[in-house]
Amino acid sequence: GESVGLHLPTLSVQEGDNSIINCAYSNSASDYFIWYKQESGKGPQFIIDIRSNMDKRQGQRVTVLLNKTVKHLSLQIAATQPGDSAVYFCAERGRGSQGNLIFGKGTKLSVKP
Amino acid sequence: GAVVSQHPSRVICKSGTSVKIECRSLDFQATTMFWYRQFPKQSLMLMATSNEGSKATYEQGVEKDKFLINHASLTLSTLTVTSAHPEDSSFYICSASRAAVNEQFFGPGTRLTVL
Numbered sequence: 225g226e227s228v229g230l231h232l233p234t235l236s237v238q239e240g241d242n243s244i245i246n247c248a249y250s251n252s253a254s255d256y257f258i259w260y261k262q263e264s265g266k267g268p269q270f271i272i273d274i275r276s277n278m279d280k281r282q283g284q285r286v287t288v289l290l291n292k293t294v295k296h297l298s299l300q301i302a303a304t305q306p307g308d309s310a311v312y313f314c315a316e317r318g319r320g321s322q323g324n325l326i327f328g329k330g331t332k333l334s335v336k337p
Numbered sequence: 338g339a340v341v342s343q344h345p346s347r348v349i350c351k352s353g354t355s356v357k358i359e360c361r362s363l364d365f366q367a368t369t370m371f372w373y374r375q376f377p378k379q380s381l382m383l384m385a386t387s388n389e390g391s392k393a394t395y396e397q398g399v400e401k402d403k404f405l406i407n408h409a410s411l412t413l414s415t416l417t418v419t420s421a422h423p424e425d426s427s428f429y430i431c432s433a434s435r436a437a438v439n440e441q442f443f444g445p446g447t448r449l450t451v452l
Contacts, residue, residue: 232378256439267343267430267443268381313380323369323434325441327380 232311234332243301243335247314247328252295254316258325259288259299261310268313271299301333309335340364341433343444350421351452357417358447360431366411367433371441372404375428387414421451 237243249257255276260268274281274288274297281288287300297314311332315325340363350356360370369388373381385401387393387408395401405417414433418425428448432441 258440260443265428265446265448267341267432267446269443270440273439317439323439323441324371324383324386326383330380 232330232332234334236334236336237304239304239306239335239337241304243299243304243308243333245299245301245312245331245333247297247299247331249295249297249314249316249328250326251316251318252292254318254326256317257288257290257297258315258317259286259297260313260315260327261308262313262330263310271312304333304335306335306337309333339435339440339442341367341431341442341444343429343431343447345447346445347448347450349450349452352422353420355417355419356421356449357415358429358431358449360414360416360433360444362412362433362435362442365433365435365442367414368411368436369434370408370414371432371434372406372414372416373430373432375430375446381430384416418449421449423451425449426451 258273259271262268272283272288279290285302289298311330313330314328342361344359372384375381384399385393385395387406389408389411393406408414428446430446432443434441
């Protein structure tokens with residue numbers, strides 16, 4: 225059910241600094257992970273994904289790290305810009321599922337100019 | 338490519354009325370469509386998964402008679418919130434995926450406010 229007064233974890237960084245957003249996932253059998261960016265009032269936007277047979281993947285200014293031992297996922301954003309301000313969600317997909325994604329709780333990133 | 342649209346983007350209705358939300362894949366055929374609900378400052382919660390031409394699979398706790406899902410074609414799925422009540426006010430987001438592709442492509446969401 226809905227939780228009253230729930231607040232998203234917030235990460236505040238200075239423009240130009242690197243950001244690291246962390247996520248703990250729940251299912252050790254999940255085989256695919258994605259990071260999404262969601263701006264206020266909009267749908268999630270794909271950032272980067274990683275399969276469970278990898279531990280690191282790099283994109284443009286973003287890197288995802290996967291630690292299956294502790295079921296931990298992180299998103300690193302290099303040279304963070306004001307346009308990066310948004311809520312970031314990790315999502316996992318269970319092996320053999322229809323493609324159903326389970327979303328993490330989200331982290332709000334605020335970039336100070 | 339891989340654009341998903343939703344209509345309407347926002348809707349306000351009176352308690353007890355029904356509201357239909359459309360989700361369309363504009364430039365690809367979506368074998369599977371997903372419906373999510375998101376309350377303020379919370380994460381996306383999957384409501385149901387639908388494959389074209391078959392009945393939707395609802396997540397535990399989601400009333401199938403209240404949230405009617407129709408996936409009549411490979412480019413269109415609809416979610417009808419029947420007899421809406423204020424507690425149904427939320428942000429409803431659909432996504433679509435195509436065969437053999439991992440990624441889900443998300444729509445822009447529909448803000449439902451029930452008075």
